[in-house]
Amino acid sequence: MFLTRAPFRALSRQFQQSVRCLCDKKDKDVKTTVWPPENKEKRLEDWKVIDSTELKPPPAENPITRTHRILKDDILRLKKYIPGLDGRTTRQNATMWKHTLFGEGEGFPEEEFFPSHCDIVIIGGGAIGSSIAYYLKERAREGLRVVVLEQDKTYEKASTTLSVGGLRQQFSLEENILMSLYASDFLRNIKHYLGDHVNVNFVPHGYLFLATEEGAEQLTQNSTLQNRLGAKNILLTPKKLKDRFPWLNVNDIALGCFGLEKEGWFDPWSLLMGFKHKAQSLGAEYIDGEAVNFEFEQNEHIQIQGVPSGEYNSTNNLIVKLNTGEVKRITFATCIVAAGAWSGHLAKLLKIGSGPGILSVPLPVEPRKRYVYTIKSQGQNQPLFNSPLTIDPKSTTYFRCDGLGGNFLCGRSPSLEDEPSTENLDVDYSYFDEMIWPHLAHRVPAFENAKVCSAWSGYYEFNTFDENGIVGLHPYYHNIYFATGFSGHGIQQSPAVGRAISEMILHGEFTTLDLSRLGFDRLMVAEPMLEQNIV
Structure with missing residues (x-):
């Protein structure tokens, strides 16, 4: 657990905040109001606007009194970080600082200060x-x-x-x-930006976009632009696609674009x-x-x-x-x-x-629900663990490997008429059977006997x-x-x-x-x- 701010710099920032607030006409702090807890899942129609006119601010506070109060509160909060004042030894405090900064074990609790x-x-x-x-x-x-x-x-x-x-x-x-x-x-340089302890487990197996005759020209134009801007991908004919990815059905494919670097x-x-x-x-x-x-x-x-x-x-x-x-x-x-x-x-x-x-x-912008299914197949000639994330050209159905155990993730974006309800995140397993599996089995014959192992759903922030x-x-x-x-x-x-x-x-x-x-x-x-x- 991490601190919401560095405690030993708090006095300086609080004082700066107090000076900025001296120009305010009145203190904007709000009287606390308590609502009963809500246990039911929130839906979009459940959102309610709270009338803030009922939240009356307290009388204006003298600027000097306000500054003194803020400084006093900060000093009291700092006590828990100082060895001896909180009952902990210097070594115990150092251990808690380490746990706090690196998220290891029990660190200092998050501060109960509302900004x-x-x-x-x-x-x-x-x-x-x-x-x-x-x-x-x-x-x-x-x-x-x-x-x-x-x-x-x-x-x-x-x-x-x-x-x-x-x-x-x-x-x-x-x-x-x-x-x-x-x-x-x-x-690639995430440890430089966010710290040595951060590892996002990037899998650089690329993307494979496929196109029929109708979309081949657009795919070619896209690839030209992408490589000019710094990406690295290649266009593959049906024969080259089959040679590189023998598990792929290319009978109705005119062209493919495979990302060689920087994708995964x-x-x-x-x-x-x-x-x-x-x-x-x-x-x-x-x-x-x-x-x-x-x-x-x-x-x-x-x-x-x-x-x-x-x-x-x-x-x-x-x-x-x-x-x-x-x-x-x-x-x-x-x-x-x-x-x-x-x-x-x-x-x-x-x-x-x-x-x-x-x-x-x-x-x-509105929520749209999307399903992700984990499947497993025992079919012959199925994609290997280093296969790219592959997108079917007609249905936009996609799949990729999930680990080394022969599992795959798959899904697709539905048509406007098939958009599922966003009232909850329940998964519709019939959607896989009716809208995804036929396209998977056509594009990769080894998925003919694919079985769903698990699934989840999440919200797209969909720009209509x-x-x-x-x-x-x-x-x-x-x-x-x-x-x-x-x-x-x-x-x-x-x-x-x-x-x-x-x-x-x-x-x-x-x-x-x-x-x-x-x-x-x-x-x-x-x-x-x-x-x-x-x-």
């Missing part, structure tokens, strides 16, 4: 949100106070941990190719924990709870085209319902929405999609507009950023997106990889960024 004020609050602590937190803290260090809000601290239902963990450069859009190239470099799959959980723990070690603070509302106020100092002077509504307050049932307020300078499949709901809380003018354009990420500042709000809508590509694009958002906040622009075309503006002008290789 009522911060510079940046990130809603969503998955791979994208934790990557953003890491890059911000790695570059700004103590210059920024970063808070990450995550409602599922176990990540049991998070899209990150339930993904297949693929990495590929076989896209048709330059931005997607370049983001995945950076991810490849990041994973990895452990999403290890990457997520690497980002999170490194961000925490740099001072990022993780809060267990969910965002339930924003507070707005008119700001006459900001002018937006199409908004009458003096009628611009800004927000700097986020209402949070903690997992304990308490409801509190966080005052922030910048908010980043990286809530995955639930980002569309957060956008509605920000009046995006229901307001006038620019605010009338909704965020087109063009199935690509939405990255950057919202055109109405001066302090609301989005990093969402990656439609199944988020885990592999998380390093590049975290870097990009940090650049936007710290420098006001993209300084390495320009992701301007993935901004919210394309939704307003109805110019989709269509990707030809969606899996």
Whole structure:
């Protein structure tokens, strides 16, 4: 377990925070409210907006008194880290510090301090949100106070941990190719970035995209672009495909594209924990709870085209319902929405999609359920353990090896008419029999007698507009950023997106990889960024 921030730097940062808060008209702390615990699984329609007008702030506090109170609280909290004052010896304290920093054994407990004020609050602590937190803290260090809000601290239902963990450069859009190239470099040097203890178990067996006569030209164009940008893959004729992959049925295949380097799959959980723990070690603070509302106020100092002077509504307050049932307020300078499949709901809380003018354009991100099946086959001439992740051209059915025991993972994205309900994460096993197995058995005859060993499902943060990420500042709000809508590509694009958002906040622009075309503006002008290789 990791500390939410470095304790011996807490006094300095708390004092800086106190000075910043002296300009506030009044203290924004919120009276605690307790809700009864909820045991039932949360569904999208169960989300309720809490009326923050009922949360009355206490009377204004004298600035000197407030500073003294904060410093006193910090000194009392520091006592548990000082040998002798907490009943532990120096050696015992050193052991607990080691366990805390490296996640080994029992370390110091997470601090019970709620950050009522911060510079940046990130809603969503998955791979994208934790990557953003890491890059911000790695570059700004103590210059920024970063808070990450995550409602599922176990990540049991998070899209990150339930993904297949693929990495590929076989896209048709330059931005997607370049983001995945950076991810490849990041994973190769992950110990340099996140620490020697991080191992994502990258399996470099590549991707194999197949095409019929109809899609051969597009596959050729994609491969040319990918190799020009730095990827390394080759085009294979049916004969070369059969020679290299004898288990493959190529009777209806015109061309294949095989990734030779920088492609494969990895452990999403290890990457997520690497980002999170490194961000925490740099001072990022993780809060267990969910965002339930924003507070707005008119700001006459900001002018937006199409908004009458003096009628611009800004927000700097986020209402949070903690997992304990308490409801509190966080005052922030910048908010980043990286809530995955639930980002569309957060956008509605920000009046995006229901307001006038620019605010009338909704965020087109919603949850979509996807199944992943583990199968085993005793058929002859089946794929070997070093076979690539293979995608069938007609159905987008995919499969890859899972370990050395002859198991395989497989799945496919359903058509719009076949989209399953997102009320829960129950698995429909008949979907494998009816929609996946026929295509697997056709493409790999050894899968004719494949049996399902296990299965799970997870949520895609599905962008209904063009199935690509939405990255950057919202055109109405001066302090609301989005990093969402990656439609199944988020885990592999998380390093590049975290870097990009940090650049936007710290420098006001993209300084390495320009992701301007993935901004919210394309939704307003109805110019989709269509990707030809969606899996």
